[in-house]
Amino acid sequence: MNQITAASTIAASPLEMERFADQNTPIVRDCWYVAGFSDEISRDILARRILGIDVALYRTLAGEPVAVRNRCPHRSFPLAKGRLDGDVLVCGYHGMQFDPSGRCVDMPSMPIVPTNANVRAFPTAERGPLVWIWMGDPDHADEALIPDTSWLDSPEWKSVRGQYHIASDYVAMHENLLDQTHFPFLHPGTVGTPEFARSKLDVRREGDVIVIYRSLKNAPPPGIYGVPMKLMDRKVDRFSEARFVSPALHTAYASVTDNTDVEAGPRKYRFNITHLITPETQNSIHYWWFNSRDSRLDDEEADTFLRTASEQAYLEDVEALEWISETVNRDVEPQFDLSFAPDKPGLLMRRVLFEQAEAETARGY
Amino acid sequence: MNQITAASTIAASPLEMERFADQNTPIVRDCWYVAGFSDEISRDILARRILGIDVALYRTLAGEPVAVRNRCPHRSFPLAKGRLDGDVLVCGYHGMQFDPSGRCVDMPSMPIVPTNANVRAFPTAERGPLVWIWMGDPDHADEALIPDTSWLDSPEWKSVRGQYHIASDYVAMHENLLDQTHFPFLHPGTVGTPEFARSKLDVRREGDVIVIYRSLKNAPPPGIYGVPMKLMDRKVDRFSEARFVSPALHTAYASVTDNTDVEAGPRKYRFNITHLITPETQNSIHYWWFNSRDSRLDDEEADTFLRTASEQAYLEDVEALEWISETVNRDVEPQFDLSFAPDKPGLLMRRVLFEQAEAETARGY
Amino acid sequence: MNQITAASTIAASPLEMERFADQNTPIVRDCWYVAGFSDEISRDILARRILGIDVALYRTLAGEPVAVRNRCPHRSFPLAKGRLDGDVLVCGYHGMQFDPSGRCVDMPSMPIVPTNANVRAFPTAERGPLVWIWMGDPDHADEALIPDTSWLDSPEWKSVRGQYHIASDYVAMHENLLDQTHFPFLHPGTVGTPEFARSKLDVRREGDVIVIYRSLKNAPPPGIYGVPMKLMDRKVDRFSEARFVSPALHTAYASVTDNTDVEAGPRKYRFNITHLITPETQNSIHYWWFNSRDSRLDDEEADTFLRTASEQAYLEDVEALEWISETVNRDVEPQFDLSFAPDKPGLLMRRVLFEQAEAETARGY
Numbered sequence A, B, C: 001m002n003q004i005t006a007a008s009t010i011a012a013s014p015l016e017m018e019r020f021a022d023q024n025t026p027i028v029r030d031c032w033y034v035a036g037f038s039d040e041i042s043r044d045i046l047a048r049r050i051l052g053i054d055v056a057l058y059r060t061l062a063g064e065p066v067a068v069r070n071r072c073p074h075r076s077f078p079l080a081k082g083r084l085d086g087d088v089l090v091c092g093y094h095g096m097q098f099d100p101s102g103r104c105v106d107m108p109s110m111p112i113v114p115t116n117a118n119v120r121a122f123p124t125a126e127r128g129p130l131v132w133i134w135m136g137d138p139d140h141a142d143e144a145l146i147p148d149t150s151w152l153d154s155p156e157w158k159s160v161r162g163q164y165h166i167a168s169d170y171v172a173m174h175e176n177l178l179d180q181t182h183f184p185f186l187h188p189g190t191v192g193t194p195e196f197a198r199s200k201l202d203v204r205r206e207g208d209v210i211v212i213y214r215s216l217k218n219a220p221p222p223g224i225y226g227v228p229m230k231l232m233d234r235k236v237d238r239f240s241e242a243r244f245v246s247p248a249l250h251t252a253y254a255s256v257t258d259n260t261d262v263e264a265g266p267r268k269y270r271f272n273i274t275h276l277i278t279p280e281t282q283n284s285i286h287y288w289w290f291n292s293r294d295s296r297l298d299d300e301e302a303d304t305f306l307r308t309a310s311e312q313a314y315l316e317d318v319e320a321l322e323w324i325s326e327t328v329n330r331d332v333e334p335q336f337d338l339s340f341a342p343d344k345p346g347l348l349m350r351r352v353l354f355e356q357a358e359a360e361t362a363r364g365y
Helices: A172-177 A194-198 A225-230 A299-331 A342-363 B005-011 B170-177 B194-198 B223-229 B302-332 B341-362 C005-012 C170-177 C194-198 C223-228 C301-331 C339-360
Strands: A032-037 A046-050 A053-059 A065-069 A084-085 A088-090 A105-106 A124-127 A130-134 A156-164 A202-206 A210-218 A236-246 A249-258 A267-281 A286-295 B032-036 B046-050 B053-059 B065-069 B083-085 B088-090 B104-106 B124-127 B130-134 B156-166 B201-205 B209-219 B236-245 B249-258 B267-281 B284-291 C032-037 C048-049 C053-059 C065-069 C083-084 C086-091 C102-104 C123-125 C130-134 C159-165 C201-207 C208-218 C236-246 C247-258 C267-281 C283-291
Touching: A032 A046, A032 A053, A032 A286, A046 A084, A046 A267, A065 A124, A156 A299, A172 A236, A172 A267, A172 A299, A172 A342, A202 A342, A210 A342, A225 A249, A225 A267, A225 A299, A236 A342, A286 A299, B032 B046, B032 B053, B032 B267, B032 B284, B046 C102, B046 C247, B065 B124, B104 C159, B156 B302, B170 B236, B170 B249, B170 B267, B170 B284, B170 B302, B170 B341, B201 B341, B209 B341, B223 B249, B223 B267, B223 B302, B236 B341, B284 B302, C032 C048, C032 C267, C032 C283, C048 C267, C065 C123, C130 C159, C159 C301, C170 C236, C170 C247, C170 C267, C170 C283, C170 C301, C170 C339, C201 C339, C208 C339, C223 C247, C223 C267, C223 C301, C236 C339, C283 C301
Parallel strands: none
Antiparallel strands: A032 A130, A046 A053, A053 A065, A084 A088, A124 A130, A156 A286, A202 A210, A210 A236, A236 A249, A249 A267, A267 A286, B032 B130, B046 B053, B053 B065, B083 B088, B124 B130, B156 B284, B201 B209, B209 B236, B236 B249, B249 B267, B267 B284, C032 C130, C048 C053, C053 C065, C083 C086, C123 C130, C159 C283, C201 C208, C208 C236, C236 C247, C247 C267, C267 C283
16 A cells, blocks of 8 residues: 555645555456457457456357357366357367357267356457456446447547557556646647646546546647647637546546637537556556547548557557556565645545455455 | 366266376476487587476496586586586586586595585486486486387387477376377377277276277278378278376377288288477476387388378477466466366376375475 | 585685575675766666666766666656756656755645655765765765775776676675686686696685785786786786675786896786676676776777786676576575685675675664
8 A cells, every 4th residue: 555645744635545556456356347449359269368367259150249268177278279160169179169158068079068167258248349348246247337438439429549558557557547747747749738737627536436627718729639620729618527437447538619700609629538448467458548539520630640649648658657567566675655636536546446456355356 | 186076977987086186296206207319418518407407418438328417516507518528527617527426526726626525416328219317316216117118229110200398297298198089179180080089998007007098990090100101092900009108208009900901911000109208397398209110111201201290290289288388377367177087097197196296295305 | 505514624724604695695785886887877867776776877967976766756657767957857757856865846736845755865976987876874875985996097007997787696796706716717718827826825804805815926927917018928926816895896906027127126017907796686786897907008909908808707707607696596406505615715705795784684674
């Protein structure tokens, strides 16, 4: 647990100094995580580690995504090295066959099918360009818990996207995403303006969701939105919000409102950024992102600009997180990081992650 | 220890569910293992890890193989980085000299030879194309225990050979060799015929040797023997046997009998496959193999066919074993592999390995 | 602790058989170690691990060397990935600023500077071509303890130099440097003559300094000095001495005196070799060396000869130490190295290192 020594003297309202998740806290398992972009999962079996467990991912002939443990219950052969026979996954070692529910439907060397020889299957669900997976208690795998990302396949929005593998923990990643004070230092070229950085940031906790937001009237637009929307010569009203939605998802919303044309009325440009974070292991994560907009949908120049700017900014985050993780993991002397008032959103999120992990530990996970 | 849950319900005679070796069981040490092909060991000192211990291997001027610990008793310099002076191994750091028995015969910086400064020597014995080594209690190193491989240097047999380094444990390797139900799945191109796979397989334990065997009358020959012996147009009588001889050795014997020429009488073709397995560490093995035949000895086309087919089949085994080992070793959740009736030979072998390891532990190894 | 079984029977005066440092002994921290050549430390921030701790090294505008922990106290970002603003080190993540004493002088996201947010600074001192650092208790960092290496920047001496990174421990390195019995075996081409190797070697302990020395009258010069000084056709008087000065420093001194010209009197050539040893971790070291002479200062041919011969000899030591370290660290069976009378200097040094480490442990390090 990290020491919050500075907070009590510096923050207006002191943060409690206990029970915040860090890189050693058990990963929350009862959660829908992204298993991959929809087009990553196909009739070619994909092996991917998720929450430390090898998973084999494929689609049925009807196109349903299937996820089973990538380890035959007989002799531990990785099932993703086998082959598909219709909807059935055939082990490459002894030809044992499993249906999409993980039930063994044939063991060629046996006269009868062994009834107890099943492989663990994980609930999956497809939503637009994403396949979600539930690695926790299957009795809790309620699809109603899958968070909303409906803008990703709405015709009113246009998205660019990308993905990274990151040698860091998901706690540090989420903290980075709830932290805007690093923008001018880590992303000097792309994100943020001095005016906006100085504006008041509000934070609230809504259940297990953490929200930060700020607004600013009559200010220059940030380059990342102003350039592709061709607004750099104007003053705009700005609003932005970022949300820790779940251990698997962080979303950011921004709007830029142009009031120049009094006759036509305000023209609002909206942006959604979707960060999908799936722990591969305790110290590494799969990361997918989307940058979505509701304006200039067919503008390929805007696509290119937003993709390039996002890739650069997220790569700067990836590098920073990996440098930190390497530093923390190899240091012979532990360090208790100091926290300050602007760290409050991240600390609230770390408290949520701690409480969720603690509850799972109490349930015997 | 693995759980044999399925066996009791599925196997005709239930297997006992306890005490089977797996990848974590201590390696049996009181056993003659192969140190190398004879022509790997020469006047150039060879460093090779065997059962976790660095060994320096060389030959005396008279050609006798010598094996000593590859670590000087003075300052731990690897002796294989030194040089030979006649039969004497000279350390490259301070010139300390050891005779083939490991006795120090000179320490240049000392006026007298230190009597206690010996390096551990390991008993070795050469048999045809193999040099054997005994890593266990030297008082037990009886050369009569070296298993018979006399066909490897008999003029009545012709062999092709090869070797692999495998990132797996020797238990999984021996289990693979006693298991023929994987042939149609892992080796679809090379090994086995459907008729033979369906024929009855018998298993017996003879002391610490496990034997499996089967026979079939008037059947098509398998391609691996039928093609090089030019028998693919005939029906033959077949017999095959595979033996776990010791932790170091698995042999397979097959015969194909052609009864076509009634006048001349039956013509029998015999094959011996010799698998030599030496643990490098708990999780890696040195592996040498020979494919020997008693017919068409001078047929170079048969040599090439048998070498190529063997290399391909064993490489498929090597890859499977390495995938399994990687899967098992990195998984965050342990798995107790299920076993079925066809696994009986492997389980009997794993019981032998367990009993031998247990006996050595009891003796204080 | 190593077993000194041979010493009691072979050495003239038995060595006590306890309490000698080895590769597992905690590294002595209260000591001035070299952080780098002076010209390695500049306005470009250098990251270097010293005693297991990541250190960021740079110079102020006035040229003073600065060393701080390479880990921001806020979110563990490696400070060497940040930038300099005058004398101030600016973190690349949130722009936190630290002065050369490690005191936080600005936190851009905060209205006031947090008074407790400092980074640990390490005392440094520059002496000629070396920057020294004190990783231990700062209250003990007395610059008077920096050992003398004044010949390195004296106009009466000329030096060649080099550096290596070594995957070995500093105990083995110091033992190698106090050991001359390895010269004819590990360095057959460069160091030592048979006559000198046979001459009597004296050893003494002076406080925590270990000194070995020997002399020889009217003998051939060693090639390493005789060739560049053009003395190979003469007989000379020789003296040599080697000193374990501290955990960070070993020095060697040699003189070669030419008495050929009776009229002009004896002509003495002096040489200093300076070995600077800084543990990077428990099992790796930074190593810098100088070969200095008081004669033929402007002879570039002598420079080249001495640099090349030194590089070769030290590379032979580096390789030997790395082979030994690899052997020791991966062996499944521990070995207690035997020691003999010629090992006495090394054992005395290892006793000093043990005592110093023990004293620090007692003080609660």
